[in-house]
Amino acid sequence: MSHAKTLGKLANGALKLQKCVLPATNHCRQASTSTNLKDVMEKIIPEKQKEVIEFRKKYGGAKVGEVTVDMMYGGMRGIRGLVTETSVLDPDEGIRFRGYSIPECQEKLPRAPGGEEPLPEGLFWLLLTGKIPTQEQVAAVTKEWNDRAGIPNHVITMLNNFPSKLHPMSQFSAAIAAMNSESKFAKAYAEGVHKSKYWELCYEDSMDLIAKLPTVAAIIYRNLYREGNPPDSIDKKKDWSWNYTSMLGFDDPKFVELMRLYLTIHTDHEGGNVSAHATHLVGSALSDPYLSFAAGMNGLAGPLHGLANQEVLVWTTKLQESLGGEVTDDQLRDFIWNTLKSGQVVPGYGHAVLRKTDPRYMCQREFALKHLPNDPLFKLVAQLYKVVPDILIEQGKAKNPWPNVDAHSGVLLQYYGLTEMNYYTVMFGVSRALGVLASLVWDRALGLPIERPKSFDTPGLKKLVGAS
């Protein structure tokens, strides 16, 4: 059956929902103000399915780009090959979540009472629905996540038995995979559920998984760095970020605000980055959301991707150890050149798509300027921002000499006392769940098939281009 037909069947299969497309009925108007995210999705999905069917019917054969031999050997850089609805990355402007820039999200998304930063719950609503949620809608997501936060005993036992030398990201990924004992998607699939229901099951698993991640992540932190004292239980009156920060063992309200910002800006970076693409790829085999997200986390654990935030702090600490407190620009230049000459990258700088300073870096810099302007480590990070780009330009290799998100997150966490840099990528992962799982729900809603690009060996490729 053709994909368009499959989509057609999917849409037809959801007759109840189809009624809601046009014209807007009372039921539809209620759904858009509903605080039940699943109900809102039920309304939106048939409309989007219809849009994609019609678009593909008319333009399915339109060409969107070319593929060169260099692109194939070059990590598929620049190949237009994925559809991701939740966010788009512009090389110069940076990320837009459903069309909204980071400053716009900071301005428009609901905040905690007395808070200044957006709540990640609101960004999740935006990523799924494309609409800025109301305060009530965000409160409803918080409530659902708090209600779903319990984690299975076998996962707690497993985490408590891991050796302390096992990296926090390996523990995180293993725990996520092991939680698939709870997967509603896997259970329903085994029982022969109709494919028109996949998105709902994916949604349920995603909500459960996101709800459980802070507890899993906090147990890892406390086992490794707080002598195994278990985290406090969830306070159902508080938001997701407050609970995560509190379970880690911190109570400074400014740190909670930082965490709300941190957990909002690390969620999504369109579809081609390693963690998003890995989650999407594994999910396309209909592996359940737990297994798909664990795959994404294994990718986030790489030093060229999420682990770079750990690498930045390791590198900056070495810099401080070798140069001491106050350093001159010339001393910094020598240190950076030595890093490059020894064949290493300057962590936190460069990007595969971005060609300007990452707006995620900028908003963290603004947070630092506001709350910790005199912190010595922040001053060093700011000094590096002045010095590194010119050196990378002079070296002439990196296509983007500007800092990315990872160049700034560690200094903020250090300031508030979360000094264990090996743990930083886990926090990135907790946030990344919101973006990649929102995308996974849409993958299943749009009936995207198993991903299977064509590969060649070098002799075959030479033949293809007439080289031999």
Ligand SMILES: CC(C)(COP(=O)(O)OP(=O)(O)OC[C@H]1O[C@@H](n2cnc3c(N)ncnc32)[C@H](O)[C@@H]1OP(=O)(O)O)[C@@H](O)C(=O)NCCC(=O)NCCS
């Ligand atoms: C992010 C990153 C992996 C993008 O990779 P990419 O798309 O291949 O980047 P480019 O096309 O600019 O790379 C071209 C060359 O410049 C080098 N380069 C890129 N960023 C560099 C950096 N920060 N320091 C030193 N060299 C760098 C690359 O290693 C590559 O060298 P090679 O030709 O010897 O292999 C790369 O910039 C990097 O390694 N940055 C440091 C790690 C980091 O901060 N990662 C987090 C990203 S959010």
